[in-house]
Amino acid sequence: MTRPATRRLAPLLLCLALPITAAAADYRVRQDQSTLGFTATFQGAPFQGSFAQWNAAIRFDPAQLASSKFDVTVDTTSAGTGDSDRDSALPGADFFNATKYPQAHYVSSGFSRMDATRILARGKLTLRGETQPLNLVVTFMPQTDGTALMDVTGSLKRLDYGVGGGEYADTSVIGNAVTVNAHLVLAPK
Amino acid sequence: MLRNDALRWGAVAKFFHWTIALLILGNGVFGLLLDLASSPMQKISWMALHKSIGLTVLALFVLRLLWRLGNRPPRELPAPRWQLWASRAVHGVLYLLVAALPLSGWWFNSVRGYPLQFFKWFNLPAIAAKNPDLRRLAHEVHEYLFWLLLLVLIAHVGAALKHHVFDRDDVLRRMWPFARLRHGPKGDSA
Numbered sequence: 319m320t321r322p323a324t325r326r327l328a329p330l331l332l333c334l335a336l337p338i339t340a341a342a343a344d345y346r347v348r349q350d351q352s353t354l355g356f357t358a359t360f361q362g363a364p365f366q367g368s369f370a371q372w373n374a375a376i377r378f379d380p381a382q383l384a385s386s387k388f389d390v391t392v393d394t395t396s397a398g399t400g401d402s403d404r405d406s407a408l409p410g411a412d413f414f415n416a417t418k419y420p421q422a423h424y425v426s427s428g429f430s431r432m433d434a435t436r437i438l439a440r441g442k443l444t445l446r447g448e449t450q451p452l453n454l455v456v457t458f459m460p461q462t463d464g465t466a467l468m469d470v471t472g473s474l475k476r477l478d479y480g481v482g483g484g485e486y487a488d489t490s491v492i493g494n495a496v497t498v499n500a501h502l503v504l505a506p507k
Numbered sequence: 508m509l510r511n512d513a514l515r516w517g518a519v520a521k522f523f524h525w526t527i528a529l530l531i532l533g534n535g536v537f538g539l540l541l542d543l544a545s546s547p548m549q550k551i552s553w554m555a556l557h558k559s560i561g562l563t564v565l566a567l568f569v570l571r572l573l574w575r576l577g578n579r580p581p582r583e584l585p586a587p588r589w590q591l592w593a594s595r596a597v598h599g600v601l602y603l604l605v606a607a608l609p610l611s612g613w614w615f616n617s618v619r620g621y622p623l624q625f626f627k628w629f630n631l632p633a634i635a636a637k638n639p640d641l642r643r644l645a646h647e648v649h650e651y652l653f654w655l656l657l658l659v660l661i662a663h664v665g666a667a668l669k670h671h672v673f674d675r676d677d678v679l680r681r682m683w684p685f686a687r688l689r690h691g692p693k694g695d696s697a
Contacts, residue, residue: 361555362630363622401620407547485548490627491555 342379342386345466345504354392354500358476359493365404371396376468376504380437380458383429388439388454392422394446412486419446429456439470445479454498468502513582514688515681520578523571524682527564527605532660534560535608535653558616559626565609572602584676590666597662604656610634611652615645 355368371393378386394414398405409416426441436455443452454472461467475494476482482492510517516524538557544550583591616623617633618641624630635641670678680686 361551361622361624362627363624485546488548491548491551 342377342382344507345376345378346507347374347376348503348505351503352501357497361491365399367397367399369393369396370398374502376502378458386429388424388426388441390424394420394422412484413481415446424452446481448479450478464506466504468504470500472498474498511578511581515581519574521682521684523567523574525684527567527571530560530564531605531608534564555624558612558623561609561612562625564605568605581681584678594666597659600659601663604652604659608652608656611649615649618642618645
């Protein structure tokens with residue numbers, strides 16, 4: 319028994335009636351409510367740092383991961399950790415070498431779902447002239463007012479990028495593992 | 508003999524006395540020379556060592572106090588009353604300074620906001636909140652306590668040598684490692 323033509327065509331008609339949603343949405347980051355930072359360890363104790371100057375182009379939709387994209391640039395001179403000695407050392411040649419490499423750059427290459435709440439972003443981070451793969455765990459929480467909250471975290475090894483080389487390479491004093499984290503408040507463009 | 512007897516300090520008391528003396532003097536001089544480090548990282552390593560030695564002194568001091576509480580010191584040797592009181596006062600101040608030096612360093616480290624790690628082994632908490640306004644004061648307190656210790660030490664060492672050289676009694680000998688007493692049960696026959 320064949321179904322009536324109208325019923326067979328219904329899905330197609332429905333698709334034509336809906337607005338086109340092929341691409342993920344572009345967001346504008348509310349800089350004043352968002353943070354981008356890191357946690358590192360010094361002499362066995364963790365310390366937090368944050369960047370004052372950065373720019374994130376976020377195109378994201380958990381239902382449209384194929385067209386989602388992160389492109390983030392960070393001003394390496396703008397790191398602050400709440401300690402004047404440390405903050406004056408960070409942009410120096412031994413650490414970020416900000417004169418030669420004033421920006422760090424992260425570009426995503428793809429996304430995949432990890433579980434009900436978390437999405438994995440694959441990509442590459444260029445820092446201090448070194449480019450290394452860096453995966454980030456993304457939690458995306460749409461809000462009722464059309465904005466969205468996004469929390470991002472990932473783990474890297476500072477020596478992969480030559481941050482703190484030479485005598486600062488001693489990982490028993492400055493830990494090699496660094497956690498990067500971001501909390502973004504996203505508004506529709 | 509591990510414990511004190513009526514005439515002399517025991518091996519444990521001697522160990523505490525001389526180990527703490529060497530560590531606190533060495534660490535004090537080391538602390539004054541920290542600025543000679545040739546690089547920031549070397550200074551960080553030197554500082555970490557200085558702090559670890561200071562914590563060792565503090566731990567030894569606590570053990571020493573506990574040991575002393577359970578082990579009566581030898582009898583005071585006969586002396587004019589003012590000398591007995593002077594010696595008690597100097598010993599009391601030395602005990603206070605041996606505790607105050609590492610504690611003031613810990614306080615300085617805390618208001619400075621630095622981590623405190625014991626020989627890269629484990630971390631100890633801050634004993635005060637981070638406070639940039641107290642940095643200078645805490646540093647000066649820590650440093651001047653050492654100068655004060657040296658001053659009191661001149662009296663302590665001077666008195667010990669005076670007893671040893673001029674009075675020819677056992678005040679120094681009964682704290683000196685492996686020394687024989689002049690007037691003790693064995694010293695009489697020697």
